[in-house]
Amino acid sequence: MNISVELTLSPLQDDWEPAIINFIKSLRNSGLTVLENPLSTQIYGEYDEVMNLLQKEMKIALEAVERGLLYIKIVKSDRSGYEPHF
Numbered sequence: 001m002n003i004s005v006e007l008t009l010s011p012l013q014d015d016w017e018p019a020i021i022n023f024i025k026s027l028r029n030s031g032l033t034v035l036e037n038p039l040s041t042q043i044y045g046e047y048d049e050v051m052n053l054l055q056k057e058m059k060i061a062l063e064a065v066e067r068g069l070l071y072i073k074i075v076k077s078d079r080s081g082y083e084p085h086f
Helices: 017-028 047-063
Strands: 002-011 033-036 041-046 068-075
Touching: 002 017, 002 047, 017 033, 017 041, 017 047, 041 047, 047 068
Parallel strands: none
Antiparallel strands: 002 041, 002 068, 033 041
């Protein structure tokens, strides 16, 4: 089963940028399809592979900040090729 995951890491601290950069770089190095925009990062792939990666990388990202939020949305399909029709 393929999934699409949208993530937003929001460290609640003054020095927030390094945590986000490290999180995104780790996701990029996974070999999965990773797309980014200014508000979130999307990861696409097979369910078990994506979730195993996220379990590890989300823990590392949250341990790297004093306080933070991590928003996650999961869609059951590979939406990496989506293009708006308008």
